[in-house]
Amino acid sequence: MTVAEYNLCVKEFADRLYHFILKNIRDDEVAKDIIQDTYEKFWIRHDQVTFSKSRSYLFTAAYHTMIDYMRKKMNLTLVDEPAEIESGFNSAEPDLKESLNWALSKIPQIQRSVILLRDYEGYSYEEIGEITNLSESQVKVYIYRGRLALRKLIGNPEVLI
Amino acid sequence: MFINRNNYESIIIDYLDGKLNASQKVAVELFLDANPDIAEEIYSVTGFTLQEEYSSGFSRESLLKSFDDIDEISTKNFEEFCIAYYEKDLSKQSEELLFNYVKSHPENNILFELYGKIKFDRDNKVQFSNKGKLLKPVISPVRRILYYTIPVAAAILLFILFRTGSKQNFNSKGVTEKLISEMNILESVTNSDEGILSEDKKGPHKMNLSHDFGANNEVIAVFDTNNSTTYEKVLLASIKPINANIGTNTGEADSEYGKLYSRLTNISVTAGKNEEAIKKEEAKEDREKVLFWEAIELSLKGIGALTENNLALYTETDDRGKLKGIKLQTEKFEFERRIKRNINN
Structure with missing residues (x-):
């Protein structure tokens, strides 16, 4: 180069x-x-x-x-420790973006990293695996668990949509 | 049972010989998992490992399941299907299954839509403020010619001014003011480039002054550096009869200095006739480091040597390598100027 x-x-x-x-x-x-x-x-x-x-x-x-x-x-601890999921973002007027950012800070680091690589950069599972030293399957599992955790953290969808 | 503690020996031999089908292989592996003492005995005798056997025949891939293997969506797997849909992991068939489920369970539509919004967009307003510090200097060939040209031109200009002064009076106010005025021009030129011509891990190279004679028997003062990769020739035709040839010498056959000083870089100043215009002969990446004022000093020394004036230029720099003062000196004349800089410059 x-x-x-x-x-x-x-x-x-x-x-x-x-x-x-x-x-x-x-x-x-x-x-x-x-x-x-x-x-x-x-x-x-x-x-x-x-x-x-x-x-x-x-x-x-x-x-x-x-x-x-x-x-x-x-x-x-960088293992996939389960997040302590306590639904409910404390804001008088919950906003989805705000809630998501708050929830993102609450999930385990590895889930956060793979989701950001996926969403920000559009990397495939395989590419994320290469970056993070995980198998493709592990990446997929972390992304799924991460998104599920985010959904649970932001709470009642009717309030947010 | 296909394999047990009473019959395992013959089956294991078949297993090691690769004579078993896939389901029999799985049965053997499960048996070995359940009977670690036998597994250890087998491994120690044969040196065989389960991992090697997996790679040679049976594949765990065959046990993997996809969403297509699920026939029914329920509250237990609905969210997983939602995530898979937005991750684009579902086949058309599984997508249909999901859509039908949402249609028949409209209360889940909000949750389905919510998963579509659990995405993070990059914020383009977030910027790394120290980007400038990460950048590395790139000197283009054209710019490099300018870098080489300017100091020699400046040196010759100083010399002309010096000569003009010598005919009149070195100490006269008019000459000094003119010189200061030209120094300001030089300073404005150098400020923009920090005086760096090009860089190399080895640091700045020393140049040695020597004399030679050109094809027309003109005197050549040659300043040698090393690690040359380019050859550039510059003629300052407006200041005859003094011409400046600045180049890094590749030793190529068509290069006059190449023949004489193969593998050396030179800055040369010649006294003689030369009708050529500014000419760039070749430009490759140049990796040696030469300080701007160093080149001026050397050029000036060259002129001084040719004209037997012993011209010399002394520069003073601050801790950051920025020019603080400049002194032009011969046996008969000395001019000194200190540069005022703002502390933030």
């Missing part, structure tokens, strides 16, 4: 990576650090990565940098 292509990857994907990490980790400074680290790693390997694989490489690197960070700093 040329320097120009590397720079194109910064312009094209830095915002998207940042958004993905920020949604996962919910800490602006940490998210910025993770993106910075990701691109440093990417730059070191830029002559070994083709432009066509760059997006996937960046998301994989950012995801694993985030997981490393969470393990070290936040001491989080």
Whole structure:
């Protein structure tokens, strides 16, 4: 990959990576650090990565940098622990988008990550599996469980629609 | 029962030989799972592993089920079907099944629609503010020519001013003011590019001054660097008879400097006639790092050497490498100027 292509990857994907990490980790400074680290790693390997694989490489690197960070700093359990589902978003005027964002923060990290990769980036189960080191079936299960959990968290659909 | 603790030995042999059908293989595997002592005995004797056997014949894939295998939707699996529908995992047949269920159970329509809205859209307003820090400098061939051209042009300009001054009076106010005025031009040029011509992991290269004679017996002052990949030739025809040839030398046969200084990069200043216009002969990626003011200094030294004036340019930089001061010096003349910068520049 040329320097120009590397720079194109910064312009094209830095915002998207940042958004993905920020949604996962919910800490602006940490998210910025993770993106910075990701691109440093990417730059070191830029002559070994083709432009066509760059997006996937960046998301994989950012995801694993985030997981490393969470393990070290936040001491989080990253297995598919069940969310404590207590239906009911506390808002006087519940709004679906607000409720969803709130619910997203409540589900397990792995479910959150795979759903965001699916919705934000439109990745297939297989591609998400490559990024997160999961099998295609596991990805599918996490997405299903995640969406079910989100639905239960946001509560009564009649109030929201 | 197909296999038990009394008959397993012969069946296991058939199993290892691949003589069993799929259902018999499953029966053997279940038997081994249920009798770990026998499984351990078999594995230790044969070195066989269940995993290897799976890959050679029986496939777990055959046990997998899809939504097409479900004939009926109920309250228990309705939400799973909803998710599968919006994930586009359902076949036409399963979609029909779901639609019929929703039609016959209209109270579930809201839930069905809700799943369609459990999606997250990327917010384009969320932007990574430090993008600029991630970008790496790219120097295009055309721009690189300018980078090489400007310092030598600047050096020659200084020299012309110097010479003009020498005919009059170096210390005269008029000459000094003119020089300051030209320095301002230089400063405005250099500010935009931080003085970096190109970069390399190895850092800036030292250049050595030497002299030679060209094809027309003109004097050539050659400043060598190394790791050359380009050759560019610039003629400043308006300032005759001094011409500047700036290039990185590939050692190619058609390159005059290539023949003489193969594999060396040079910035050369010649005194002689040259009718060519500005000409770019070749441009490839150039990876060496040369500081802008370093090139000016070297060019000026070249002119000084040719004219036996011992011209020298000294620059002073701050911690960030930005230019703070500039001093032009010969044995007879010295001009010094310090640059005022805003702290935020």
